Amino acid sequence: MSAALTRPICVLGLGLIGGSLLRRLSDTGHRTFGYNRSVATVDAAAADGYTASSDLVAVLREAAESDALIVLATPFTAATTMVEAIRDHAPSCLLTDVISVKEEVAYLIARLHPHGRYIGGHPMAGTAHSGWLATDPSLFDGAMWMVTTDDHTDADDWLAVAHLARAAGSYVVPAANDAHDRAAAAISHNPHLMAAVTATVGAGESDLALRLAAGSFRDGTRVAGTAPDLQRAMLEANSIALLNTLSTTIDRLTAARDALRDNGDVAAIIDDGHRARAKYEAIANAQPQAITGVTVGDDGWQEELRRQAHRGKVWVG
Amino acid sequence: MSAALTRPICVLGLGLIGGSLLRRLSDTGHRTFGYNRSVATVDAAAADGYTASSDLVAVLREAAESDALIVLATPFTAATTMVEAIRDHAPSCLLTDVISVKEEVAYLIARLHPHGRYIGGHPMAGTAHSGWLATDPSLFDGAMWMVTTDDHTDADDWLAVAHLARAAGSYVVPAANDAHDRAAAAISHNPHLMAAVTATVGAGESDLALRLAAGSFRDGTRVAGTAPDLQRAMLEANSIALLNTLSTTIDRLTAARDALRDNGDVAAIIDDGHRARAKYEAIANAQPQAITGVTVGDDGWQEELRRQAHRGKVWVG
Numbered sequence: 001m002s003a004a005l006t007r008p009i010c011v012l013g014l015g016l017i018g019g020s021l022l023r024r025l026s027d028t029g030h031r032t033f034g035y036n037r038s039v040a041t042v043d044a045a046a047a048d049g050y051t052a053s054s055d056l057v058a059v060l061r062e063a064a065e066s067d068a069l070i071v072l073a074t075p076f077t078a079a080t081t082m083v084e085a086i087r088d089h090a091p092s093c094l095l096t097d098v099i100s101v102k103e104e105v106a107y108l109i110a111r112l113h114p115h116g117r118y119i120g121g122h123p124m125a126g127t128a129h130s131g132w133l134a135t136d137p138s139l140f141d142g143a144m145w146m147v148t149t150d151d152h153t154d155a156d157d158w159l160a161v162a163h164l165a166r167a168a169g170s171y172v173v174p175a176a177n178d179a180h181d182r183a184a185a186a187i188s189h190n191p192h193l194m195a196a197v198t199a200t201v202g203a204g205e206s207d208l209a210l211r212l213a214a215g216s217f218r219d220g221t222r223v224a225g226t227a228p229d230l231q232r233a234m235l236e237a238n239s240i241a242l243l244n245t246l247s248t249t250i251d252r253l254t255a256a257r258d259a260l261r262d263n264g265d266v267a268a269i270i271d272d273g274h275r276a277r278a279k280y281e282a283i284a285n286a287q288p289q290a291i292t293g294v295t296v297g298d299d300g301w302q303e304e305l306r307r308q309a310h311r312g313k314v315w316v317g
Numbered sequence: 318m319s320a321a322l323t324r325p326i327c328v329l330g331l332g333l334i335g336g337s338l339l340r341r342l343s344d345t346g347h348r349t350f351g352y353n354r355s356v357a358t359v360d361a362a363a364a365d366g367y368t369a370s371s372d373l374v375a376v377l378r379e380a381a382e383s384d385a386l387i388v389l390a391t392p393f394t395a396a397t398t399m400v401e402a403i404r405d406h407a408p409s410c411l412l413t414d415v416i417s418v419k420e421e422v423a424y425l426i427a428r429l430h431p432h433g434r435y436i437g438g439h440p441m442a443g444t445a446h447s448g449w450l451a452t453d454p455s456l457f458d459g460a461m462w463m464v465t466t467d468d469h470t471d472a473d474d475w476l477a478v479a480h481l482a483r484a485a486g487s488y489v490v491p492a493a494n495d496a497h498d499r500a501a502a503a504i505s506h507n508p509h510l511m512a513a514v515t516a517t518v519g520a521g522e523s524d525l526a527l528r529l530a531a532g533s534f535r536d537g538t539r540v541a542g543t544a545p546d547l548q549r550a551m552l553e554a555n556s557i558a559l560l561n562t563l564s565t566t567i568d569r570l571t572a573a574r575d576a577l578r579d580n581g582d583v584a585a586i587i588d589d590g591h592r593a594r595a596k597y598e599a600i601a602n603a604q605p606q607a608i609t610g611v612t613v614g615d616d617g618w619q620e621e622l623r624r625q626a627h628r629g630k631v632w633v634g
Binding site: 143144173184191204213214228252257260266276279284309314 | 490499505507518519523524527528530537544549556559562583586589593595597598601605628
C-alpha cells in the first residue's frame with residue numbers, strides 16, 4: 001500500500017480502465033468502491049469480491065463522507081451526467097479522470113463544476129477489448145500516465161493523483177492539456193483511423209486477400225477491433241488535434257502516391273517511417289529517465305516538470 | 318519427411334525466408350543446400366550445421382546434377398542475376414520463388430529463361446527482422462503459401478511446389494498472379510505504407526508523444542521497422558496494384574477528414590474498419606476449410622482450385 005495514497009478511491013465506470021484500476025488498488029490493500037450504470041457489471045465485480053453499486057447518488061455520498069479521490073472512468077459521452085452528479089453530491093472531493101482527451105474534459109468540468117478540485121489524468125494503456133471481463137489489475141504496469149500540469153495546478157492535489165498513478169504501477173508524465181491532446185492525436189487517435197482504413201481496404205478485396213493476410217495486416221488493424229462507440233467517443237472528443245494530424249497524414253500519403261506513380265519509388269515514405277520507428281523503439285525500450293532537480297510545490301515546479309517531460313522524462317516521486 | 322517431396326531443395330538466398338525454409342526442410346530430413354552472396358551468412362549457416370556456399374555456379378551445378386527444386390529467395394532486386402545464372406547452369410530444374418510479388422517475377426523469368434519450368438510461390442510469413450540470425454524453422458507453421466495456378470500450370474510441377482509448402486508447415490493457397498498481387502497490395506504492401514506514415518506522423522510531435530505511445534502505436538507501426546531496402550524492393554515491384562490501393566486509401570481518409578471537419582464525427586471510417594476487422598478475424602481464427610472435389614491434373618483443375626481459394630479455402634493435398 002502506497003503511503004502517499006491514503007484516502008479511499010471511488011471509481012465511476014468499471015469498464016476496462018476503471019475496472020482494472022479498481023482491481024489493482026483493491027488488490028494492493030487500498031479502500032476502493034465503484035459505480036457502474038449496468039447492474040450486470042456491478043454483479044460481476046461483486047462476484048469477484050469488489051465493492052460496487054449501480055446507485056450513483058449513494059456511491060457519491062459515500063465518496064463525500066470518506067473524502068475519497070473520485071476517478072471518472074466513463075466514456076466522454078457520459079461525462080456530463082457524471083460531473084453534474086459529482087457537483088451535486090460530492091462537491092468537495094478531489095476529482096481526476098482517465099479519459100483519453102484532456103481539453104474537452106477540463107472545459108466541461110470548468111463549466112459544470114467550476115469550484116471543483118480537478119486534476120486531469122490519462123493512463124496510456126488499453127487493449128482492443130472492453131468491459132469488466134477484460135479488466136486486468138496489471139494493465140497499468142510500466143505504462144505512462146499523463147497528469148495535467150498547468151501553471152495553476154495545486155501541488156497537493158497533483159501529488160494525490162500522481163501517487164494514484166504510481167500505486168497503479170505506472171510512470172507519471174506531467175503535461176499541459178493541449179500538449180497531451182496533440183500527442184494523443186498523433187500516437188493514438190490517428191493510429192486508430194489508420195487501422196480502420198487499412199482493415200477496410202484489405203477487406204475490400206476478395207476473401208482470398210483476407211485469407212492471405214498475415215502479420216502486417218493483423219498488427220496494423222488490431223485496434224480497429226475496439227468497440228466502435230468507444231473509438232468514436234475518444235476520437236471525436238479530440239477532433240481539432242485529430243484534424244491536423246489526419247491532414248498531415250493525407251498530405252504525406254499523397255506525396256508518396258505521386259512519387260510511386262511518377263518515379264516508381266517509395267523511398268521517402270519508407271525511409272521516414274523506418275527512422276521514426278527506430279526513434280520510438282529507442283524511447284520505448286530504454287528504462288525511462290526520472291525527472292530530477294525539482295520538488296513539487298517549489299516555485300515554477302509545474303513548468304519544470306513539463307519541460308523535462310517534453311524531453312521524454314517521467315516523474316516517479 | 319514428406320513422401321511427395323523427394324528431390325533435393327536448393328535455396329538461393331538465406332535471409333529470413335530462405336534461411337528459415339532451408340532450416341525447416343533440413344531439420345525434417347530433406348536434402349537441402351543453399352547459396353548466399355554474403356560469406357558471413359554462409360559461415361553462420363554452416364556453423365549451425367547447414368550446407369551452404371557463396372559460389373553460385375557450384376551450387377547451381379549441384380542443383381542440375383541432383384535435379385533439385387530451386388527456390389529463389391533473394392529480394393526482387395537480385396532476381397535478374399539469379400535467373401540468368403539458373404538459365405545458364407541449371408536450365409532444366411524446376412524453379413519456384415518466395416518473392417512477395419508474382420507478376421513481375423513471372424515476366425522476368427519469361428523474358429530471361431523462357432524455356433524454364435517455373436511455378437511461382439509466396440509464403441505469407443515474416444517478421445520485422447531480417448537475415449540469417451532471424452531465421453526460424455517454425456516460421457511457416459500454419460501460414461498461407463500462395464502457389465501460382467493459371468490455366469497453363471503443369472500439374473506435376475504444381476504438386477512439387479505445393480508439397481514444398483506443405484513440408485514447410487503451410488497451407489497452400491492457389492491463385493492467379495494478378496489476383497495475388499492485388500491481394501498482396503491490399504493486405505501487406507498498403508499496411509507497410511500505413512505503418513510508415515503512422516510512425517512518421519507520431520514522431521513528428523515532441524518526444525513527449527513518443528513517450529506516451531502505447532499499444533495502438535506500437536502495433537500499428539511494427540512493420541515500419543523492417544529494413545527499408547527490403548520494404549522498397551517488395552512495394553516497388555508491385556507498384557501498379559499498390560497505386561490503386563493507396564489511392565483508395567487516400568480517398569477514404571479524405572472522406573473521413575471531411576466528415577470530421579463538417580460534422581465532427583468519424584462514424585463511417587470507424588464502423589467500416591470494425592466490420593472489416595471482424596471479417597478478418599472470422600477468417601483468421603477459423604480452422605481453414607480444405608478445397609474438396611477436385612484432383613490436381615483433372616480437366617479444369619486450375620480454375621476449380623482458384624475458384625475455391627477465392628472463397629477462402631486452402632489446398633492441403
